[in-house]
Each structure stands twice: as C-alpha cells, then as structure tokens.
Amino acid sequence: MREMTYIGAIQAGMEQVLREDPSVVVFGQDVGGFGGAFKATEGLQKQFGEDRVFDTPICESAMLGLALGLASQGMRPIVEMQFADFATTAIHQLLNNAGTMHYRTGVSASMTVRAPCGGGMGGGPFHSEELEAIFCHMPGIKVVYPATSADARGLLLAAVQDPDPVIFLENKYLYRREKQLLPKHGDPVPIGQASVVRNGYDACVLTYGAMVPETLHAASHLSAEENYEVMVVDLRSLKPYDEETIIAAVAATSRVLIVHEGWRTCGFGAELAALIAEKAFHLLDAPVRRVTAPDVPVPFARELEDVYRPHADTIAQALIELIEF
Amino acid sequence: MREMTYIGAIQAGMEQVLREDPSVVVFGQDVGGFGGAFKATEGLQKQFGEDRVFDTPICESAMLGLALGLASQGMRPIVEMQFADFATTAIHQLLNNAGTMHYRTGVSASMTVRAPCGGGMGGGPFHSEELEAIFCHMPGIKVVYPATSADARGLLLAAVQDPDPVIFLENKYLYRREKQLLPKHGDPVPIGQASVVRNGYDACVLTYGAMVPETLHAASHLSAEENYEVMVVDLRSLKPYDEETIIAAVAATSRVLIVHEGWRTCGFGAELAALIAEKAFHLLDAPVRRVTAPDVPVPFARELEDVYRPHADTIAQALIELIEF
Amino acid sequence: MWTDDIAAKVAAVDAAVWSRMLELMVLSRKTDERLIKLYHQGAIRGSVFASIGQEAIGAAAVLNSAADDLFAPCIRDLPVHLGRGYSPVDIFRQALGKTAGPTRGRDGNIHYGNPGGGVYAMISHLGAMLSVLAGGVMARRRRREKTIGFAFLGDGATSTGDFHEAMNLIAVRDIPVLVIIENNHYAYSTPTHRQYRCENLVDRALGYGVDGLLIDGNNPGEVYITMKDIVEDIRSRPRPFLLECDTMRMRGHGEHDSFAYAVPRLIQKYTRRDPIRMAVRGMKSAGLITDEVYEALEKRVEAEVREASRQALAEPGPDPATLCDGVYTDA
Amino acid sequence: MWTDDIAAKVAAVDAAVWSRMLELMVLSRKTDERLIKLYHQGAIRGSVFASIGQEAIGAAAVLNSAADDLFAPCIRDLPVHLGRGYSPVDIFRQALGKTAGPTRGRDGNIHYGNPGGGVYAMISHLGAMLSVLAGGVMARRRRREKTIGFAFLGDGATSTGDFHEAMNLIAVRDIPVLVIIENNHYAYSTPTHRQYRCENLVDRALGYGVDGLLIDGNNPGEVYITMKDIVEDIRSRPRPFLLECDTMRMRGHGEHDSFAYAVPRLIQKYTRRDPIRMAVRGMKSAGLITDEVYEALEKRVEAEVREASRQALAEPGPDPATLCDGVYTDA
C-alpha cells in the first residue's frame, strides 16, 4: 500500500496499462519528456520510450483523429487534452467521428480521452471549464468523472479496457488534495456504477468530481450541527449513469439535491432532475433542487470564483432548505 | 400580405435587415451567387452586392471568428453554417470567444449564426443534428428556434437587432412545409417569449421546432378522438427560455410532456424537466415525461429515421399515458 | 524527379494494369450513372454524389495499393470502394439504405467504408479523416511494417483546420500517407479562386516540409505511374507526400444541384479529357484494346450494374427494432 | 525587396523612434520583472507569462501602427498592451484580478485587451483570434479605409487549425493583416522540430499565396524598419503578410515552469542578443544614448513600475455581488 494523490493515481493507472498492455500508447502536448502540464505523465516516456509516450503539436482535432485511427486498428490510445477547455476546438472528432464509428461501421474505438477540468485555482474562463454536459449529450461516448484516488485509477483502467470511446474527466482541484492509501496494483472500477459515499435518510445529494468532498463536508457539518443525516452519492460515471443507485437514493430519502460545478442551464444536473421527475416522481416529498455554477464564464479573481463555485456552506444551506421544506 | 414558406420568411428577414441596416452583412459557404445550399440567401448577393453578401472558403472557425470581429466593431453579421452539424468544428468560437467577450471585455458582439438543423429527410448522421442543448449550455449566447414562418422572420429580425450573439436554429424539415400569409414588412418577435399555440387543460406539451406541428397534430387527434384537450407551448426561444409561460402552463394543466427531436440524455428537455421539478413541483399531478430522439446517431434509412424522430402518434400515445396516469 | 519522362514510363505500364484500371473506371462510371437514374426516379433519399470524370485518381490509387494499406476516400472516390472489396450491389445497398449494405441503412450516400478492405467511412466534416487515417497507418505499421495510407480530399477540404492539423502532424511524425487533393475546380458552387489564393494547392507542401507534385488527374497513365513511384518511395522511406491532381467535377455537387454555375468552357475541356476516353485512346494506340472489346466491356458492366441495382432494390431495409443496437460495442 | 540594405535603413531610423522603442521595451521588461516577483511572492493566482526577450517585436509593431489599427496580441506581447494605451498599473490590476483592471478581475494574466486602443483580448485557444482580428479590420475599413491589423502568434500556435483557416480566409479576401509569428523555439516544452517539419514557418506563406519574410526578431532596428516597409505596403495595397521573427523565450512557459528543458546554448546565444541590449548598443554607436542616460531611464521606469504595482495591490478586488453582471449586454 502507498499513499497516492489523485493525479498520482492517474499516473499509476497509465503506468500499469502501459506495462500490461502493449497496445496502449499515451500522447498529447508536452506529455513526453516534460511529463505533461500537470505532470500526470511524468517519467512515462523514460520508462516506455518515445514510441509509446509521445508529444504532439498543438492540434486537438488531429490528436483526437489520430487516437480514433489507432483505436480503429486495435490499439488503445490514451490522449491528453492539456485542458478540457481545448477539446471545444474538436467536438466533431468526438461527437461525429468517434461517437458514430461503431454504430455506422461496426468498428469499435477503444480510446481514452483524458480531460483535466474544473476550477478553484484561478484558471479563469479558459482553463477551468466543466464540459460534462456537452460530452454526455453525445451518442456513442462514455463519460467518467472520479472524485477519489482509488476511482481515478480504477476508472482509468476501466476506460482503457472499455471497447468504446471514454472521456475521462479529471478534476484539477483534486489533483493533489485527494489522497488515499492504495495497493500497488490497481483493479478497474466498473463504468456505470455510482458509489454511496455516505449514508443518510433526511435527504440525498447526487454529485461528482470536486463537489464530492465539498458535499461530504456539508453532510458532516449538518450531522454534527443539525442532526440531519444526508446520503451522498458520488456518481463516478456520468454516461452511462447508475439509474438504479440514483432511484434507490431517492426512495430512501425522498428529498434530492443535485450539486455540480458546471453551468446550470442544460447542465448535467438537469438530466438527473429530469430522470427523477420522470421515474421517481412518486417518491419525492420536495422539489428537486440544483446547486450549480451560474451561467457565467468561470471568473479568475478569487472574490468571484469563490462565489461562482458551490461550496460546502452553499450546499449545507440548500440542504437545510430542502429538508425543512 | 403574401404567403411565405418558413425558408422564404428567413430570406425575407435577411432581405429586410440588409435593406434597412447598412451594418448587416451575410456570409457563409455558397451563400453568394448560388444562394446557399437551401437557397435561403437566393438573390441577396445580386441585390446587395458582393460586399454585403459573400462566399467564404470551408472554414467554420474562421467564419465565426470573422463574424465576431465584425460584430466587435459594430457591424451586424449574419453567418450561415451550411448545416448546424458543422458548427461542431468550431464550438470554441461560440462558447469561449463570442460567449465571453462582453463579460470579459465589455464589448458587445451582435452576431447571428444561422444553423439549419433537424432531420426527417434522410440527411443521415451528419446533416440532421439537433444541437440546441450544447448551444444553450454556453453562457453569453442566446438561442432561438422558430416553428412558423412568422416566427422565423420575426426572430431573425430580433436576433440581428440583439446586442449579443444569437444562434438562430432553423428547421430544414419545416423549410418548405410551413407556410403563412405575412405582411410585406416584418416586425421582430421578442427573444425570450414562448407562444401558447393551442389551449387545453388535460395536459401541456412544451416543445419547439419541427415538433410543434407534430404536437399540434397529436393534440387535434386527441381532442377529436379522446376528448382530451392539450395545451401546446411553442418555446420559440430556448435561451433565455420563457419561465413564466412554462410555469403557467404547468399550473393550468398539472401534467407536462416535453417533446423534442434532439437526443435525450442531457438534451434541452432535461433542462425543462429540471426547471419544473424545482419550481413547479407542487403543481404536478404526474411525472414529467420526455418524448425525444433516443441517444443514437441520426439514422439515414426511412425505416430507422421514422422511429428515431418523435411523431404525432408517439406524442399522442405519451399524452394518453400521461393524462390517464 | 517525378516529372521526367512520364510518357516513357506510361508506355511501360503493362497490359494487365491498363485493363484493370479501365475496368474499374468503367465499373465506377456505370454504377454512378445508375445511382443518378435511381435518384431521379425517386428511389434514393437525400442525394447522389457522383465521381464522374475523376475516376482515374481513385482507380490508380487502388492499383498501386497493397492489401494492408489503408484508405480514407472522400466524396468522389467510388473507384476506391469498388477496388477495395465492394461490388456494385454494396454501393446500391448503401445508397438505398438497405440492411445488407455497408452501414446497414444507418448512413447514406458517400458515408461508408469497408473495414475489411482497409477503407475508412468518411464523416461529412471535411478534413476530419486525414488524422484518423494517420492513426490507422501508425497502428498497422507497429505490427506489419509496410502499410501506407491513401487520403483523398477535395480542393475545398484543404481550407479546413482539420486538413492543416493533420498534414502538420503526419509531417512531424513521418507517417507515410499519400495525400491526394482532387482539385476539381469547385467546392459545391465555390470556384477555387474563392477557396484559396495560392497558385496551386501543392504550394502548401513546402510549408509542411513534405514533397509535393501537381499532375494531370484525368490522364490515367500519368496518375498511375506517378503514384507508383511515390508509393514505392514512401513505403520504404516513410513520410507524407502531397499530390495534387487537376481534374473536374462533371456534375453538380450532388444530383439535387442543377450545376448552373458551371463554366461551359471547363465542361467542354474536361469532356474531351474524360479519363475513360483517355484510357481507351491510350490503350488503342498501344494495341491493347479495340472498339469492339471496349463496347463489350461497357455492355457487360452495364448489365452487371443493372442486375446489382435490381438485387439491392429488392432487398429489405433495416428493421426499426434495431434502431438502438450497436451505439456501443456491447449493446 | 525587404532584405536589401536593412543596415542603411536602420541607420536612418530617427532618434525619436529609437528612444520611444527603447523606452517601451524597458517598460515592458521592468513590468514583467515585477510581475514575476509578485508571482513568486504569492500575490498572483495562476501564473505569469513573461515577454522577456521578445520585446522588440511588439514594440516595433506598436511604433509602426496608426491610431485606427487593430491588434491581436498573444502570450508574449506586453509591449503591445503598454504601447496601445495601458500603463503598468493596468497590467498589475489584470494580473492581480482587480476591479479597475482591463477585465475587472474576470480574467487573469495575458487574457485581456484594450478596446479603446484597438487591442483584442485573446482567448486561450491558440489561433482563434486571427479571424476575429480579420473581422475587425474588415469592419473598420468599411468605414475609415486605412485600418490594418497586427496579429501575433507563437510557433506552436501555427499548428492549430484556426491559424490555417484564418490565414487562408484573409488571403482570399485580401484583408490587410500583418501576421507576426514569434518563433521563440518552444511551445511550452515542445521544441520546434516536434512542432513542424518545414525549414522555417515562413515557408507557409507560399501556400496561402501571400508574401512572407523571416527576420531577426531580436534586432529592434531590423524589426522596426522591416515592419515599416510592410505596413506601408499592405496599407496601400491591402493583403496579408506573413512575418516570421526569430526570437527566444527567455523564461519558462509561465513562472510555474522550471524551464529545465531549455537548451543552455540557446539561452546563452539569445542572452547576448537581448533586444534591449541590442537597442542600447545601436543607439550608443549612433551617439543617441549614453550609459548614464540609459541607467537613468531604467531607474525611472523601475520606480514607476514599483509605484504602479503598489497602487494596484492596494486596490479592491471585484465585488462578489457583480459575479453575474454583464454576461449579456443588457444584464
């Protein structure tokens, strides 16, 4: 067992698949000798050679196309977007190309797109985006979003093994803040399974990414201060999402709060609320609430970003209102 | 008064703004002498000259950037995407560039992006997409989607007058199917106002685009055959959407069906359902249902596309289930 | 290097190659003509995008390819599909949206490929397939060494960011792809002078640090022999090559397009330079074919194509119940 | 045309231009040095991206521009901001996220512009601003005729699809933009040989059908005089021009970057060729400056910059209640 940070777990996951599966390659901007903008690929080129871990020019569309081409011939590429934000220059390669290949031609494309996302560190409008709602709208694409070191490694292993394109969202705020003791060898965490990270009966929170620890803080606080016990569900997989666990959480609590760091309108939380309004309506005792970022470009200054991102206290406040509704 | 098709109304709207406002220019692929892939700009270059109506190379990102640059200096560009689907190559120019300009720099960008969308005519996966959920997720961007000739012209006029970037979604299926008698001179239809196109009390349908006529068919059928009276709300504007009219419709009917032609997961319908689950929960007598396309690339063959797209009969069926819930 | 003494080299092309090339071009032409007829009869949804007048390019590429090579055809490359494993019945199935077709009715017209024959199915977004092909070539060369790629793009597609990103990437990584620009004077209605400002598109080769050449894309012998040299070269010394082929789109963009904007002089010029005509002329002067033999070929192919279209028309379309199958591999 | 007798032309640059250029470069350098200090003191969120070593390029562009011209600066163009209307206090406000700053704390570091000075605020997505600038120039020329654009891109940014689409578009439409590539040997950690395969990036000019030139971007006189000729030319005969400036990034990509990958030989070479040093040397040999005058300038600027940073530090950050204001024009 050793302590692994969230980003260390991602690095360990890549190291493991590179070692165990010769069809894995890793590429992206500055991922080689430099080890990536966040050092997630540090040491990998040295260990596995330029053939397996390599730099590309600045060309997100060609990078994603290259990954799709590699995958179409049985390789298992892992491509790093330097920031998720830059994937917006090449949405067609995901939505139209990777996402439709199996449906149209029967050829599987096992590719993993690593996309560092999220704010909280003054990245400003172009280095902090949360684009999961856009990615989850694409047929043929899977989307995962770990909140812990264990899940980061496990979902990365699962993404690489998965026969289809998986967008692996990794939260920059958690990179060095999340740590866990983990065994040397990782096992895949199945895609599509949520995890109940705290039990409770007064309400449940459906969340993911950096909002999982924020929510857990809020829940402990409410338990200690208000005697409210809140269930917290870490979705982990956003597409497909774990309908069964979600419905069970609603059934157990009758009150639902959805929390995410992305924009509100047409955000991923809307899908969760719609699911519940359709399939768990009769289980509800209160309106389904969303705590999200407002529809505003991610601001740079701390004063603004602090109110832009949901925090434990905003979440706790919303929970109190929901429970006392 | 003269009869105008939906596409004729779009053309008339462009003709009017080109005539009345010298700061308007129209450009895109093949929009000049050829009059555009769908003939929406037919005759405009002849009338207004190559300076005002011009062809570009195939470069969606540079086209949108050019529009933003023109707008930033007080022009009012209208840029045509040959198909909405191709805007996926340049999402960053909308989401990151146009959508953030005013917030970051205080400079308004009055630009209109015309994006022909929707299926029903065998366009296949790359010429039929409905991408409104992606566009509506972008802070700083407005999105309109007319269903009638009058709204097509009126919303186009409003979009061009609007100080901010507006994505004007136009439905190809309606291009020559929708017709209305309209006065020669058009007036803007305010952005942000839905229209109740049929009254009823047993349930309401929230919809837009090509699903408006389908829903109206379903509603007449139910009225004639089942004695059910269904209210139909044509949203017209998707961002901002008309919360007041939506909530009033829910209050009047207590049963809500959401219908759209785009994909289900993280589709625009999810946002509507979430809004209702949060703000109109206590008004509901039944779960909020969505009738949408499945999460599948838009198929080409008629046999598949016919079941892919919602139709009057699937809508009627869903309404019966909802009303009899 | 590529330009010297093409004539002599063309003369040295052997009889078997000539006749395979001619047959492939005729097969493509007749299939296109049939597709056009079906479209105007209302049997085909959407539109039909013909390769007529550009057949020499795809045919020559196919004849210079090895079994393990990979292709990324674009709009006007019916000979590639027909030369890499599909027969006319597959093409009709595709256009008609039949279950037994390459995309099982899920996509139409030119958006199909043949994985078994190393042919990628293009997406519409022009330029997007070049990097995909590059990835495929990269993957295969890790296993089998000798694979090269053949990419096809129109003049209009060169304006896309995707073309540029992929060209630059394959140049930096020495990925052996023969990038073929079929410059057919138009991108939909847009003539080349509104598409680019350089003299010739091959002028872009320098900016990527790759070799390039401009050839007469309607001269089957020249296309064949030039590609032969390039293919041998990049197969042994892996790197991209930019080959611009001058040609002409002889029909509207699609059959829905009246083509009213076409400059008559261009149509006349390229009618005289029709690649099938040129092949027949060359073969005749070399004593490789007679009018009778050619007419017999045409007849045979016409019959084959008619029969294929009849067969495809009679086949069933997809079962609506399969709509959601296969969006993911295991579902 | 641009290369002949540069030396004589440089000698002819008048004293006023020389001293304005020197002052602007020194102001930029000292502002950068202060930003770096503030960053390492923990006062600045995110990172700091310095223009150090590349100041001649932005300064020369500013000095060759007219009031109505438009700019699209990129990562290393602090002299453009300082030369087109901002003073150091604005730069510190931007870096510190202060309300009175160019983006009012909504964006940080290099993502700002000055609409009043004709300077666009870049978005991060490299290459995306070239077409925006083109649109701005197009709009202004419809009204005032003489506007031209100055676009700045790094070597790495030339690999993006956006660079290509915009270059091709402005070439086709004859939009007068001086496209300046600041080739500083690295894109983040990536050296140019992994970024492109052509000899020089200016080799791309041919493929767009535009004129191009490669110059020594660290030689202020050469940069100034070359731009002067180009600017006069494209202002009267509107069309783009591609100008590659050889230079060197003298610090890490941002101040968070240790720059461990830097090749020492390059650092040494370009330290000797520092543009401020070169300007001082040139001015001294022309009798335009003395060591004492230069030192006094440095001191004065240092004091000005120190005072500006002190002022900005003392200012308030944005009011959280304004978070949602101004996403749209009327809201």
Ligand SMILES: Cc1ncc(C[n+]2csc(CCOP(=O)(O)OP(=O)(O)O)c2C)c(N)n1
């Ligand atoms: C990115 C993108 N934008 C627009 C289109 C619409 N479109 C389809 S074909 C075409 C013209 C293509 O011209 P060219 O590349 O010269 O090929 P040709 O049809 O002449 O063979 C256009 C504009 C597209 N397919 N992709």
Ligand SMILES: Cc1ncc(C[n+]2csc(CCOP(=O)(O)OP(=O)(O)O)c2C)c(N)n1
């Ligand atoms: C489309 C896009 N992809 C990735 C990045 C991340 N990124 C920011 S700066 C940079 C390197 C830029 O290099 P260059 O253009 O040479 O400019 P320099 O920093 O050398 O001045 C990268 C990769 C980006 N900004 N935009």
Ligand SMILES: [Mg+2]
């Ligand atoms: Mg063409």
Ligand SMILES: [Mg+2]
């Ligand atoms: Mg650089």
